[in-house]
Amino acid sequence: DIFSTPISTDAPNSMFTQKAHPVSIPSGITGDDKGALGPVQTNNFFTNFLLGDGTDPVYLDPYVVWKDTSNSTVTLAISHQTASERTYAPGDSPVEYYSNAAGVNSLGLSASTFSSSTTLQADTLTKFSINVNLVNSDTEYMWCPLLQGIGFITGIYYNLTPQINTNVGISSVSGETSPKSGIDKYSIALTNGNTWLMYVVVPDGQSISFATSGSDTIIGSNSVNGCAIQLCFGNDSNYDTAAGCYPVSCDLTGSVSGTTGSYSFKYTTDGSSNGGTTLMWALPHHVDSFTSDMSSKKTSFTIDSLVSGTMTAYLTNEFDLEETDLPTSVSFDPYTTIPGKSADYTDDAKTSIKTAATSESGDDVSSASDTDSMYTSGKILDKYAYVLYVIYYILEDSSLAKTFSSTLQTAMNRFTENKQQYPLDYDTTWKGIVSSAGMSGDSSADYGNTYYNDHHFHYGYHVHAAAIIAKADKDLGGSWLADNKDWVTTLIRDVANPSSEDTYFPVFRNFDWFNGHSWAHGITAQADGKDEESSSEDYNFYYGMKMWANVVEDTDMEARANLILAIMKRSLNDYILYEDDNTIEPSNFIGNKVSGIIFQNKIDHTTYFGTELQYIQGIHMLPITPISSYIRSPTFVEQEWTEKLASIIDNVTDGWRGILMLNVALYDPETSYNFFNGSSFSTNYLDDGMSKTWSLAYGAGVGGAS
Structure with a gap:
């Protein structure tokens, strides 16, 4: 199992000053089984529960839940929006945005004695699950285990009279045929035309009935202890098969062999059902990568997700998935998937690359990278790391490589010794490595790094730069790797710790295994949930992690990185990068070719x-x-170039022009190479994370100089 062994269990190096975060964790948030709290997920689906007043939505997909404090009570409000209920931006296709309505409590779990003094508490916070409790007292509370993709929202009531609230309006409630002894079933029609089902799992020796109270409340007849109420959208017989069973936690397991990677979500459940399993909703990229043994668990029942197409119901306690195209052949050298293209470093190309490398290796890297931002400095350091790679491994100039390696190490060591303008701290509250820039309470400092925004973006550049420096130095006979390994490892642990045995960092801070990509937004409450603005800087972290693992010969880490990259190849091309034949995102949106900012x-x-x-x-x-x-x-x-960019490129005269033109090498290497090698090329066209050296070497390395 590539997730079973932690990268390290050591405390972070003492160079990272330990400080409490300006954002505290609310009272009532505890660890496993209400014990001591360990590292807390900052970029996870449930983090909104822990921020502000805890009332911002938590996006489970296909359901949305939140703490509703209206009408002098507390309700775990539940919403589901169909695709037909979405809001689209005005104007012609492609529209600028689409969104789901917020704050529509279709049905919510509450109790007759809940009031403004009822508190929301939570325990057993893992990567995949959270136990949310609405509490009157130690003996009177409702427990809701929440995970992504769950078929039912389940509340277990202890010494309370259940109450169901809605702000949509109830048309009718009807008792239905019980699917199983001990389970009562109700069909609830709302005034918006939607139907929900309610299953009531009544403990032995107890009984309860329900009646409407006005058009917005369903109330139980009496107090119950250990009674589970399950709410779900739609009316389908598959719910009857799964009713009574619900997941409470999930374990991730995985293995890699060659270019094939397998991973599983193994759900621990409570209760029992007719079918012996619960019902889970699968996203399109799950369905496309499920192993063959999942086919018998598939149903024809579907539901609209929030922003990821149509979900399919599976009667299962386990998701088994497989990727068969892991990027094991991608390494440090330029790489292309264009058929028939390969490296062709002609003499003329080498001359051009050499000229650029000689110039750029003379830059003052230490001064250039001496910024107040981990993000900006990382881009600059990585830019020059690519120059070093080209000098040593493509131009094979060991003399210049040795000189420039020393220059680059001097610049990098400012960071590995934690002596940059804003050193990194170890946050003892949420538990992570953060920029000290925002520790006084500035949530926007360094793009929000202190508040856990964009750690994979920021640290990915540093990790990849370190991989090249370590590789080149090692081949030149140096010891930089041994001297600096711990610093790099700490950054990787902050973003991609695989094991809860590492008690200093949460498990996989950024990567969302259910959605198949990362979330960049950290610990400020946000009504539309987590978001991600740059898919490429997301996978850049895992590419950097892959190459670092390759250098240090950590086969499990390299396997994890390859598996994540394969999952991202699938998910990003479903939800974020849109070919013309994309059928997952709305047809009036895919013409944008990319998502822009994807929120939950x-x-x-x-x-x-x-x-x-x-x-x-x-x-x-x-x-x-x-x-x-x-x-x-x-x-x-x-497609993106032809439909969106060719018409604007001549008007782009800054660093974005270089980015767009190097991207052209992914389909037309000759045009890209000739742009960077042309007499009219200007260094104004280079983004601060780009070098002419790498731009030429990449273009020639994928056949553009032929």
Whole structure:
């Protein structure tokens, strides 16, 4: 199992000052079985419960839940929106955004004695699950185990009279045939035309009935102890098969062999059902990668997800998935998926690359990378790491490589010794490595790094730069790797710790195994949930992790990185990068070619830093690296260029032009190479994370100089 062994269980190096975070964790949040709290997920689906007043929505997909405090009571409100109920931006196709309505409590779990003094508490916070409790006292509470993809929202009542609230309006409630002894079934028609089912699992020796109270409440006849109420959207017989059984936790397991990677979500359940399992909703990328033994568990029942197409119901306690195209052949050298293309470093190409490398290796890297941002400095350090790679491994100039390796190490050591303008701290509250820039309470400092925004974006550049430095130095006979391994490992643990045995960091802070990609947003409450603006900087982290693992010969880490990259290749091309034949996202949106910012509740074709088209498309390109062509197919890149970018490129005169033109090499290497090698090329066209050296070497390395 590639997830069973932690990278390390050591405390972070003492160079990282230990400090409490300015955002505290609310009272009533405890660890496993209400014990001591360990590392807390910051970028996870349930984090909104832990932020602000805890009332912002939590997106489970296909359901949304939140703490509703209206009408002087507390309700775990539940919503599901169909595709027909979405809001689309005005204007012609492709529209700028689409979103789901917020705050529509279709049905919510409450109790007759809940009041404004009822508290929301939570325990057993894992990567995949959280126990949410609405509490009157130690003996009077409702427990709701919440996971992504669950078929039912289940509340277990202890010494309470259950009450169901809605702000939609109830048309009718009817008792239905019991699917199983001890389970009562009700069909609830709402005034918006939607139907929900309610299953009531009554403990032996107890009984309860339900009646409406006005048009917005269903109330139980008496108090119950250990009674489970399950709510679900739609009316389908598969619910009857699964009613009474619900997941309470999930374990991730996985293995890799060659280019094939397998992984499983193993759900621990409570209760029992006619079918012996619960019902789970699978996203399109799950369905397409399920192993053959999942076919017998598939139903024909479907439901609309929030922003990820149509989900399919499976009667199962386990998801078994397989990827058969792991990027094991992608390494440090330029790589392409264009058929028939390969490296062709002609003498003329080598001369051009050498000229660029000689110039750029003379830059003052230490001064250039001396910034107040881990993100900006990381881009700059990685830019020069690529230059080093080209000098030593493509131009094979060991003399210049040795000199420049020393220059680059000096610049990098400012960070590995934690002596940059804003050193990194170890946050003892949420538990992670954060920039000290925002520790006084500035949530926007360094793009929100202190508040756990974008750690995979920021640290991915540093990790990849370190991999090249370590590889080149090792081949040159140096010891940089041994001296700096712990620092790099700590950054990887912060983002991609595989094991709860490492008690200093949460498990997989950014990568969402259910959605198949990462979330960038950290610990500020956000009504539309977590978001991600740059798919390319997401996979850039895992590419950097893959190459670091390759250098240090950590086969499990490299296997995890390859598996994640394969999952992302599938999920990103379903939900974020849109070929013309994409049938998952709305047809009036895919013409944007990229999502822009994908939230859990909406997709908005924009960026946080501007609305220029080159920004929106380009932030999903940069940096162009050997892994880019694995994710971004030649077909997609050509379509995006033809439909969106060819008409604007001549008006782009800053660093975005270089990004767009290096991206062209993913489908037309000759045009890209000739651009960077042309007499009219200007260094104004280079983004601060780009070098002319790598741009030429990449273009020639994928056949563009022939």
